[in-house]
Amino acid sequence: MCGIVAAVTQRNIINFLLHSIQRLEYRGYDSSGLALIDQNNKFVRVRSIGKVNQLIKKTKNKKLFGKIGLAHTRWATHGKVSEENAHPHVSSHISIVHNGVIENSFKIKSFLKEQGYIFYSDTDTEVIVHLLHWEQKKTGKSLLEIMNHSLTQLKGNYSMVVMDSNNSSKLIAVCSGSPLIIGLGIGENFIASDQIALLSVTKNFIYLKEGDIAIVQSEKIKIFNKNRSIAQRKIITSDVQYEYIKKGKYKYYMEKEIYEQPKSIRNTLKNRLKNNETIYFSELGIKEKNIFSHLEHIHMVACGTSYHAAMVAKHWFESLANIPCDVEVASEFSSRKLAVRKKSFFVTLSQSGETADTLTALRISKKLGYLGNLTICNMKGSSLVQESDNYLLTKAGVEIGVASTKSFTTQLTVLLMLVAKIVSIKKKENNIEKKIVKILTILPRRIEEILKKNKQIQDIAKKLHNKKHMLFLGRSDQYPIAMEGALKLKEIAYIHAEAYLSGELKHGPLALIDKDIPIIITAPKNSLLEKTKKTIQEICARGGLIYVFSNEEINLETNITSLKVPYVEEIIAPIFYTIPLQLLAYYIALIKGTNIDQPRNLAKSVTVE
Ligand code: HGA
Numbered sequence: 382m383c384g385i386v387a388a389v390t391q392r393n394i395i396n397f398l399l400h401s402i403q404r405l406e407y408r409g410y411d412s413s414g415l416a417l418i419d420q421n422n423k424f425v426r427v428r429s430i431g432k433v434n435q436l437i438k439k440t441k442n443k444k445l446f447g448k449i450g451l452a453h454t455r456w457a458t459h460g461k462v463s464e465e466n467a468h469p470h471v472s473s474h475i476s477i478v479h480n481g482v483i484e485n486s487f488k489i490k491s492f493l494k495e496q497g498y499i500f501y502s503d504t505d506t507e508v509i510v511h512l513l514h515w516e517q518k519k520t521g522k523s524l525l526e527i528m529n530h531s532l533t534q535l536k537g538n539y540s541m542v543v544m545d546s547n548n549s550s551k552l553i554a555v556c557s558g559s560p561l562i563i564g565l566g567i568g569e570n571f572i573a574s575d576q577i578a579l580l581s582v583t584k585n586f587i588y589l590k591e592g593d594i595a596i597v598q599s600e601k602i603k604i605f606n607k608n609r610s611i612a613q614r615k616i617i618t619s620d621v622q623y624e625y626i627k628k629g630k631y632k633y634y635m636e637k638e639i640y641e642q643p644k645s646i647r648n649t650l651k652n653r654l655k656n657n658e659t660i661y662f663s664e665l666g667i668k669e670k671n672i673f674s675h676l677e678h679i680h681m682v683a684c685g686t687s688y689h690a691a692m693v694a695k696h697w698f699e700s701l702a703n704i705p706c707d708v709e710v711a712s713e714f715s716s717r718k719l720a721v722r723k724k725s726f727f728v729t730l731s732q733s734g735e736t737a738d739t740l741t742a743l744r745i746s747k748k749l750g751y752l753g754n755l756t757i758c759n760m761k762g763s764s765l766v767q768e769s770d771n772y773l774l775t776k777a778g779v780e781i782g783v784a785s786t787k788s789f790t791t792q793l794t795v796l797l798m799l800v801a802k803i804v805s806i807k808k809k810e811n812n813i814e815k816k817i818v819k820i821l822t823i824l825p826r827r828i829e830e831i832l833k834k835n836k837q838i839q840d841i842a843k844k845l846h847n848k849k850h851m852l853f854l855g856r857s858d859q860y861p862i863a864m865e866g867a868l869k870l871k872e873i874a875y876i877h878a879e880a881y882l883s884g885e886l887k888h889g890p891l892a893l894i895d896k897d898i899p900i901i902i903t904a905p906k907n908s909l910l911e912k913t914k915k916t917i918q919e920i921c922a923r924g925g926l927i928y929v930f931s932n933e934e935i936n937l938e939t940n941i942t943s944l945k946v947p948y949v950e951e952i953i954a955p956i957f958y959t960i961p962l963q964l965l966a967y968y969i970a971l972i973k974g975t976n977i978d979q980p981r982n983l984a985k986s987v988t989v990e
Contacts, residue, residue: 383468383480383984384408384454385561386578387542387552389599390569395445401571401578402452403433404626407634407781408574409456409984412467415440416476417447418549424476428467432979448599449549451542453478456984459486460503470507472498472514474546475524479506480559480574481538482989489534509539525596528553529609532594538737538989542572552597556589559989560735560764563587563597565616570597576619576762577626577779587614588762617762626779633977635782635873639963640832643825645777645787649794650821657822658815660798664773672771673806676752677724679706682714682742684987686785686868687730687792692861693955694796701813701952702804711738712990715745727754732780732788734763737990743768757795759788773799782978784872786963789865790828793956797821820950824957830947831960835968837944838961841928842968844942845899851876852890853962854902854916856883856909858955866901866962873977874970883916894925896940901965903958904931907951917941930961 384405388394398415406413413436414428425445429435433454453468459482460466468478483489486505489512494500498511512534516527524545532539538558544551554561554572564571564579564586572595573579576586589595592607593614606612631637655661665672679698681691691708698706705722711729715738727746731739734756743765746754756769759777766772775791801817845851851870855863860882867878881890883902894900900920904913910933917935920927927941935943949957970977 383456383574384578385478385480385540385542385572385574386452387450387478387544387554387572388569389449389550389552389597390566391448391599392569393446394448394450395440397582398450398452399433399437399440400581401573402454403437404578405573405575406433406454407783407979407984409454410979411455411457411462412464413452413454414467414469415450415452416469416471416544417445417450418544418546419447422546422549424471424546426469426471426476428464430462430464430467449544449552451476451478451544451552458482458989459505466502466504468504468506470502470504470510472507472510475510475513475517475543476546477506477510477513477541477543479509479539479541481540481557483508483535483539484537485535505537509535509541510543513543524548524553525594528555528594532557540574550598554589554595554597556593557591558737561589562762563589563595563602565602569599570602572597576621580619580621580626584619586617586619586762588617588767590614590767591764621779626781632971633782635784635786635967635977638780638782638786639960639967641778642787642790642960643828643832645791646794646825646828648776648778649791651776653798654818654822658811658818660802660814660818662773662798662802665771669802670806672753672755673726673803675724676726676803677704678722678726679704679728680722680725680751681706681708681728681730682711682739682746683730684711684736684738686789686865687732687736687739689861689865689868690789690792690796691728691730692864693793693858694800696858697797697800697952698803701800702807704803704807711736711742714742719749721749721751724752727751729754729756729765729769730758730792731756731763731765732759732775732777732785734758734760734765736765736987738987740764740768741990757792757799759791783980783983784869784966784977790956790959794821794824797952817952820952823950824953827947827949827953827957828960831957834944834946834961835964838964839968841942841944842965842972845928845965846874846969846972848876848897848899850898851878852893852898852900853878853880854883854886854900855880856913859903859905859958862903862955862958862962863901865959866903866966869963869966870969872983873966873975873980874973875975875981876969883913886916887919891919891923894920894923896924896926899926899928901962902927902929903962904929904933904935905949905951905954905958906931906933907954930958
């Protein structure tokens with residue numbers, strides 16, 4: 382969530398800060414702000430509610446100058462959306478930008494008030510900056526020393542960057558609970574919460590580890606680990622392509638990302654399908670046999686769209702590999718007492734690798750006796766990748782639209798490869814692996830074919846955009862797709878949508894059926910189609926309004942709109958049928974005129990629990 386950018390350079394960095402913080406707007410976008418230290422060693426601060434464009438407008442005629450500075454785009458947790466609550470916050474000569482939540486902020490705040498501090502905002506962040514100031518006033522120690530001491534008093538997450546107008550040569554970064562990376566320039570260095578903010582100035586990054594404190598100067602960087610010993614951290618050269626962060630001919634990133642899926646899946650499969658029959662994961666190398674051969678159960682934990690991907694994978698693990706698999710929402714996993722199955726292997730999924738609920742679940746799982754763990758993630762240097770024993774990358778490329786699309790279909794692609802690999806290792810023969818390799822090879826083409834149905838889906842969107850509620854139905858491995866379709870519609874079109882198992886309709890939700898609640902059904906031609914047709918007839922008999930996506934012509938009644946989609950192999954049908962539902966949500970939102978890439982109240986990577 383909240384985006385952070387900071388820089389210490391030899392040049393005026395105002396334009397860099399504005400441009401880079403705008404890149405992070407997808408993380409939070411209710412307000413933004415920046416602070417610089419000017420030639421007189423004084424803070425200059427500009428803040429604004431709304432999008433970064435508002436901030437840019439406010440800075441326009443100000444002739445701002447500074448070689449060191451901080452910028453922030455906010456997703457509020459403490460205090461409403463207002464200019465006073467926007468970051469950076471200041472206490473005398475110390476300024477801060479922060480991502481996270483301080484759980485004991487009220488207690489510290491009342492202590493600081495007793496010491497005479499006046500609070501200008503309702504944020505927990507302002508508590509940190511006054512605490513630092515108080516400690517420094519009391520002890521006279523350096524900012525680094527007081528930082529060390531103050532952190533022991535804070536409970537919660539507090540990735541942050543701090544600067545001191547009495548010492549304008551350095552920034553201090555603290556990484557705890559959400560990501561921070563250092564971008565290495567020539568005679569200048571940068572800090573951000575996501576590499577895409579810094580790709581215009583560098584490709585070389587250091588990912589700070591949990592608990593790290595870094596002192597960043599224009600010519601040098603010093604990192605202390607959580608035990609406060611000097612730490613050496615690897616420099617990672619990013620392979621993220623700049624084109625991924627341009628909208629190109631598309632109106633919204635989400636549209637671009639939907640149409641990019643054949644390419645993203647090709648990238649995900651690249652160098653992983655060998656000789657048309659074997660799957661190879663370079664991330665695991667030869668240790669894959671050791672990792673998977675003893676497992677007898679899989680426990681998958683994720684949130685939101687990633688959770689839906691895990692639900693599809695449950696069907697694959699059980700039907701193709703005969704391995705029992707349970708799937709759980711990460712926040713629930715961490716909220717209950719668990720009984721871990723014997724020889725259970727723990728799998729997490731997250732696009733960003735920073736999802737706080739999933740990270741917490743992983744940390745808890747390590748104490749529970751799982752056989753091992755693996756994360757499936759789109760971000761190489763992310764916390765989940767760093768903290769997991771094993772990882773597999775989805776290689777979707779940067780996803781900027783807040784509503785996930787290509788990260789979902791590439792997660793499913795990786796999951797299907799994983800299932801195939803595990804079947805071969807457990808069964809000691811590779812017939813299923815060979816079959817899956819063959820099917821995955823044609824998957825990008827299948828997606829290209831379904832994307833061509835966009836015009837017909839736009840026509841359906843025209844009929845549905847003014848509805849207040851919708852139901853999505855799916856059976857078996859199409860149920861998670863119904864959930865994903867409903868989630869997309871809620872996220873970007875602000876239409877209330879629910880997903881139900883087709884077979885469950887008659888156990889209650891059938892009471893909702895009337896002509897005002899359209900029902901969207903994905904019904905691939907398979908052994909379950911006849912059952913789904915029965916459900917459709919039951920809805921029709923009650924006057925329901927049905928829209929079916931199927932590769933069989935379904936024209937049982939007049940109140941059915943049936944869109945015949947191209948043929949697809951049964952195993953990959955969940956991936957394939959996701960596409961029309963993504964397009965449907967997109968086109969409905971487009972007609973409604975919502976802010977598709979940055980829907981209200983949401984943020985891309987949810988780094989708070
Ligand atoms: N708690 C701070 C920062 C919010 C945040 O990190 N969101 O992801 C605030 O409310 O300003």
